[in-house]
Amino acid sequence: MDINVRTAFDQLASDYEHHADTKNAYNIYYERPAMLNLFPANIKNQKVLDAGCAAGWYTAELLKLGAEVTATDISTDMVAAAKRRVGNKARVLNLDLSKELPFQNHSFDLIISSLVMHYIQDWDRPFSEFQRILKPGGILLFSTHHPFMDINLSKEKKYFSTELINDQWERQGKLIDVPFYRRPLNEILNKTLQYFTIESIVEPQPTVEFKSLKPDGYERLMNNPNFLIVKARRGN
Template structure:
């Protein structure tokens, strides 16, 4: 599975660097505004881990707000894109979230993980490591696919299953197979609560700018959420 995710996101790296980060309204006008809203109002001098940094959009924003940032991603091509974006202003590493992380205990004030965890089958080690490296009282914010979105791709239509799915994304006339895992809401919450205290659960809504650009898509998101955001504490 890990190799398939690396392959998919190596293929998607250019699209993320030059298109998704600027033009995808599902990112710019849907997921990101609410994720940013959940972050501390003052990030100055906070130590932050961007866990699954992709092409580095969040990394660059965190740096701009004065944070000391470590950014990690499983895809070498995404790591290269992030390095191009932030130069030497962050520590950018190619690492897997399914393995022990090379950071000291209590290293970070904040961990953010944007639309990454649904690529991981078992969150046990990942969350255990996040708990270890996050300072007491530190904040953990992550977004994933909403279970009501993923059910449309479920082979058996079983909402309560933990299921491996291969989605197909069309990019530049090519079909890229993107594998991920779907979970019911109770699994997402219970696995989070095993290691963290839940502060807030958010089913984001699109911005008014989204509505201007894509009224049909706006109505769809206002009636059927695509993403889920969890704000938790260590």
Template sequence: MKEKVMQAYEKLAGDYERHVDKQSGHNAYYERPAMIELLPGDMSQMTVLDAGCAAGWYTEHMLQQGARVTAIDLSPAMVEACKRRVGDQATVLTCDLTEALPFEFETFDLIVSSLTLHYIDDWAPTFREFERVLKPGGTLIFSVHHPFMDFQHFNRPDYFAHELLSEVWNKQESGPVEVTFYRRPMQEIINATSSRFGIKQIVEPQPSPVYKDHPEAREWYGKWYDRLMANPHFLIVKAEKSS
């Protein structure tokens, strides 16, 4: 499974670097505005881990808010894309979130993980490491596929199953790429998180109306706005390590 994920994102890295920010409405107008609502506006002096940085959009955003950012990703091609984006402003490393992280205890004030954890089968080791490297009182914010969205989209027979799914994404540069990920019920997401952290907020995002009249966004809003206003596609969790 790990090899499948890495191979897919090695192929997708060029699309993420050059096209996702403006051409993927699910990222630009849906997931990112909802995540940003949960992030501190002023991140001066904060140490932040971008866990699953892809081509570095969140890394760059948090740098602009004054944070000291370490960005990690399983895909070497994504790591290189992130480095091209932020230069030497952040530490960017190839890391596997299913293994021990190369950081000292209580290093970070905040961990942000955008649309990454659904590629991991067992969250227990990952959350154990997140807890270890977070400072007391530190915050974890992550987004994943909404479990009911995958249940409906793939017409699955058992909502409560923890299962491996795949679909083909056809992107501008990569062409068709098979992307594989795990679906799990809401209770598993909540229980895995609360086993290590105190849950502060659950968000089932709706599209931000802010960009609705932007010329580059009109096509996406016309296709997706009403649907996503009634049917969540992603789930966001904000949690906190005990002090």
């Protein structure tokens, strides 16, 4: 994963820890409800990997559901924030998902990866590792940027290319450079299918709570989705 991604999320860790769960409607009332709706009905006592845990919101939710959770993030500051959130209830590791993962084959029943994959240029390594460490029949659930959103940020406007884009996020009066990779829909789906069977494709719709907070944003999302969610399964 690009070193600049690590730097960006070290800078964003405090905002994620203190504000993302209360002030960011795109997390609270858009991506998270759709992801939670795709969780297996019962994950009690299942071994779950939160791959790219940020400040640990999903880690905490998985623990509430009775899962045995391992969480990872490339940012040391995010790892520290996640540890503050969950204490010793989960194992939280500083790992780069674009590298080999330090887990044995067939270690996990479920892998959750929320809004992480667009920060990785080559999906073969993480997907091959996810396939290796999932148990037969295990589930991968990930969300990523929707190509319809990303093409609007593209300078090249070449939809079928994979393109590095440097986005800027304003947080607490400061602009932070956040690089990510834009890619076409066919690449997202076909790369997933190389390693897994796809069970569901979801283009989230903002909730009524989102509409009450951000009516203009609600209308934009209903006409130009920002995120895409894929639920896939490892073969037996």
